[in-house]
Amino acid sequence: MINPIISGIVATFDRDNIDTDQIIPTEYLKSIKKFGFGDFLFDGWRYLDEGRLDMTSEDRSKNYDFILNKEPFTKSQILLTRDNFGCGSSREHAVWALRDFGFKAVIASSFGDIFYNNCFKNSVLPIKLTVEEINHLFEITAASPISFEIDLAKKAIKYDQVSSYSFDVKESLLERIIHNLDDVDITLKHKEQIEAYELSRRQQRPWLFDCSS
Amino acid sequence: MSFTLYDKLWDEHLVQTDENNESLIYIDRHYLHEVTSPQAFEGLRRKHLTPWRLDANVATPDHNVPTDRGNKFEAESIKDEVSKIQVVELDKNCNNFGIRQFDITSSKQGIVHVIGPELGYTLPGMTIVCGDSHTSTHGAFGCLAMGIGTSEVEHVLATQCLKITKLKNMQVNFHGQPRTGVTSKDIILHLIKLIGTAGGTGHAIEFSGSYTSLASMESRMTICNMAIEAGAKVGLVAVDSTTLDYVKQHSNLSDSMFDEASQYWKTLNSDRDANFDKVINIDVSEIKPQVTWGTSPEMTIDFDAQVPSQEDIDEVNLENLLLAKAYMGLEESQTLQDLNFDKIFIGSCTNSRIEDLRAAADAVKGKRISKSIIEAIVVPGSGMVKAQAEEEGLDKIFIDAGFLWRDPGCSMCLGMNPDQLKPYERCASTSNRNFEGRQGNLGRTHLMSPLMAALTAINGKITDPS
Numbered sequence: 288m289i290n291p292i293i294s295g296i297v298a299t300f301d302r303d304n305i306d307t308d309q310i311i312p313t314e315y316l317k318s319i320k321k322f323g324f325g326d327f328l329f330d331g332w333r334y335l336d337e338g339r340l341d342m343t344s345e346d347r348s349k350n351y352d353f354i355l356n357k358e359p360f361t362k363s364q365i366l367l368t369r370d371n372f373g374c375g376s377s378r379e380h381a382v383w384a385l386r387d388f389g390f391k392a393v394i395a396s397s398f399g400d401i402f403y404n405n406c407f408k409n410s411v412l413p414i415k416l417t418v419e420e421i422n423h424l425f426e427i428t429a430a431s432p433i434s435f436e437i438d439l440a441k442k443a444i445k446y447d448q449v450s451s452y453s454f455d456v457k458e459s460l461l462e463r464i465i466h467n468l469d470d471v472d473i474t475l476k477h478k479e480q481i482e483a484y485e486l487s488r489r490q491q492r493p494w495l496f497d498c499s500s
Numbered sequence: 501m502s503f504t505l506y507d508k509l510w511d512e513h514l515v516q517t518d519e520n521n522e523s524l525i526y527i528d529r530h531y532l533h534e535v536t537s538p539q540a541f542e543g544l545r546r547k548h549l550t551p552w553r554l555d556a557n558v559a560t561p562d563h564n565v566p567t568d569r570g571n572k573f574e575a576e577s578i579k580d581e582v583s584k585i586q587v588v589e590l591d592k593n594c595n596n597f598g599i600r601q602f603d604i605t606s607s608k609q610g611i612v613h614v615i616g617p618e619l620g621y622t623l624p625g626m627t628i629v630c631g632d633s634h635t636s637t638h639g640a641f642g643c644l645a646m647g648i649g650t651s652e653v654e655h656v657l658a659t660q661c662l663k664i665t666k667l668k669n670m671q672v673n674f675h676g677q678p679r680t681g682v683t684s685k686d687i688i689l690h691l692i693k694l695i696g697t698a699g700g701t702g703h704a705i706e707f708s709g710s711y712t713s714l715a716s717m718e719s720r721m722t723i724c725n726m727a728i729e730a731g732a733k734v735g736l737v738a739v740d741s742t743t744l745d746y747v748k749q750h751s752n753l754s755d756s757m758f759d760e761a762s763q764y765w766k767t768l769n770s771d772r773d774a775n776f777d778k779v780i781n782i783d784v785s786e787i788k789p790q791v792t793w794g795t796s797p798e799m800t801i802d803f804d805a806q807v808p809s810q811e812d813i814d815e816v817n818l819e820n821l822l823l824a825k826a827y828m829g830l831e832e833s834q835t836l837q838d839l840n841f842d843k844i845f846i847g848s849c850t851n852s853r854i855e856d857l858r859a860a861a862d863a864v865k866g867k868r869i870s871k872s873i874i875e876a877i878v879v880p881g882s883g884m885v886k887a888q889a890e891e892e893g894l895d896k897i898f899i900d901a902g903f904l905w906r907d908p909g910c911s912m913c914l915g916m917n918p919d920q921l922k923p924y925e926r927c928a929s930t931s932n933r934n935f936e937g938r939q940g941n942l943g944r945t946h947l948m949s950p951l952m953a954a955l956t957a958i959n960g961k962i963t964d965p966s
Contacts, residue, residue, distance in 0.1 A: 301819060302819055302820055302823060303817070303820050304697055304698070304796045304798075304820070306796070306933070306935045308914075308933065308935040308936070308937065308938050309935065309936060309937075312915065312937055312941075313563075313914045313915050313916045313938075314915060314916070316535050316536075316563075316916065317535075317564065317580075317582040317583055317585070317586055317916065318582070319538035319539065319542075319585060319586060319589050320539070321539045321542070321650075331936055331937045331941065337941050339582075340582050370698060371696075371697055371698040371701070371731065374697050374698065374731065375633065375728075375729075375933060375935060376632075376633050376933075377536070377631060377632055377633040377647035377648060377649055378535075378536065378649075379536070379539075379631075379649035379650040379651060380650075382649075397698055397701060398701075399698075399701070399731070400701055400702060400731070400732075400733045401633060401646075401647055401648065401649060401733055404648075404649060404652070404664075405649035405651065408649065408651035408652075409651070457520060457521075457522075457665075458520060459518075459520035459522055470651070470655050470663055471543075471547065471549070471654060471655050471658045471659060473663075474524060474655065474658075474659045474661055474663060475658070475659060477515070477516060477524060480515055480516055480524075481515055481524070481526070481552075481659060481660060481661055484515045484526055485526065485553075485660070488526070492625075492761075492764070493757065493760075494623065494753055494757050494758075494760070494761040495528050495623070495626065496555070497752075497753060497754075497757055
């Protein structure tokens with residue numbers, strides 16, 4: 288079980304439609320591993336040079352105007368952005384890169400559908416708030432770096448001493464993050480049902496099982 | 501009760517729905533490629549599992565493969581070491597687990613979304629998934645097809661099911677007859693401009709209307725392919741005689757099996773009074789050729805229009821506009837026709853089928869590409885498309901005009917193989933994404949139809965096709 292409270296510095300990305308190609312460029316999709324993508328997160332914005340998979344952040348020429356290269360944001364755990372975050376390519380590497388950098392939650396007014404699903408498989412919590420709430424959070428984070436406290440059980444983001452926004456997320460998806468559950472294990476409990484369905488389909492739609500080619 | 505096509509496909513494949521309203525949907529076809537599958541196969545090994553149903557899977561390498569490889573090329577010949585590892589890994593995984601693969605040496609290899617339909621693995625009414633967002637392409641056949649992440653690739657391999665919640669229904673009616681020079685690519689770009697890249701989020705979009713009914717399977721695939729660029733992971737077109745003619749020609753089913761299946765396939769359309777959560781009507785006769793100016797597919801304008809300026813836009817979107825214009829190297833009050841192009845890319849899962857190559861070849865026949873163009877490449881979507889094009893003499897037309905005629909792969913759609921833009925190069929591209937760095941670090945992408953890209957090659961600039 289993970290800590291049901293996510294508390295950390297908020298990094299802000301004040302633009303819409305940040306696509307998964309920006310979160311991690313294709314060059315790094317050549318890895319066959321599931322970890323080690325943190326140094327390539329937002330690569331095109333974070334560095335001035337072109338990188339390769341065998342490089343680390345230390346080898347690179349950094350863009351010090353970029354938020355994740357400034358203190359205290361190098362240790363950010365919460366990302367605040369606007370509309371349609373994670374649109375585009377289905378690459379789960381985008382979530383792996385956010386996770387490996389240290390992000391535990393992303394707050395946005397909307398998400399790309401495939402990205403949103405991918406988050407829950409990797410213990411990164413995507414939180415949808417209204418545009419007004421997002422605007423307000425951008426206002427209060429503008430002046431100086433601040434931390435939010437996200438309570439997974441209460442489904443609430445505490446953004447100052449006394450105030451918080453509640454958010455909605457499917458309970459079963461949240462459970463997967465809190466208890467680090469694996470979907471394959473859960474689904475295989477229904478093995479017999481899947482087999483029964485498959486058998487009936489073999490009879491009703493035989494062309495789907497015709498594999499002469 | 502009346503149902504949409506999406507509802508029907510959903511119900512047909514529903515294994516169960518749990519108390520949290522999450523459903524197990526049975527998957528008929530699973531396409532795999534080298535980029536998003538290695539970690540999924542590793543997951544199977546770690547759990548000591550084998551694929552649930554081997555014959556549901558079809559694999560091919562496409563993202564990493566060099567397109568100037570020629571004959572007798574093997575995975576081991578790939579120069580980029582990390583690309584090679586990925587392609588070799590797919591070979592190993594397919595061999596070890598017993599999955600059917602059209603490998604890099606196969607005459608049938610190609611972009612996964614091009615080979616699926618043409619080899620008859622995509623059949624109407626199927627649920628189809630692949631670790632690639634452009635899986636929506638197969639919706640053109642009345643399939644419930646969508647892109648998935650790598651964890652889901654593993655899940656489908658292990659269980660033959662996907663665990664998802666039902667989407668909402670959206671209908672987009674394209675009616676009317678397009679003007680000369682306007683293609684399915686222009687029509688889908690126009691829709692994305694209109695509803696934005698999040699306009700279809702949470703929805704399955706069914707494309708219908710008189711234009712869609714008359715469109716070829718290739719055009720329908722182009723439209724469904726880019727549904728994801730409108731935020732919808734599922735795009736759909738009802739099954740009709742055009743679908744059945746294509747499937748009859750491409751599938752490997754016996755005549756009797758085809759006839760039996762056809763009876764069912766003919767029911768794959770939305771009931772007349774089915775309810776859609778959103779309906780959009782578009783008269784395609786009003787659409788001009790479309791070209792993207794910015795770094796998101798919704799940043800699209802008529803080919804002869806001025807790039808949006810600060811006055812045209814509300815304050816909320818100003819930051820997006822300024823960032824995109826700076827990245828694309830655009831000045832105030834420029835039109836797209838003012839821009840000089842460096843490279844031309846005709847290819848990708850959006851526009852690399854025979855119809856696309858015919859349209860482009862027709863526009864360049866007997867002409868030469870502009871001296872200002874550094875490189876113009878045509879990349880057929882598959883070995884089969886390439887062979888067909890060569891049989892029709894299209895390769896010769898392109899080569900005579902100064903294009904490079906390549907071998908199948910994703911090529912310059914994304915910077916994973918040697919076909920890439922250099923910083924600040926401007927490209928007329930028939931692909932699907934104009935994101936920052938998509939075609940190479942700091943490269944500048946303008947999306948358009950194969951016809952418009954071909955004309956841009958000849959003139960060095962965006963040109964009126966009429």
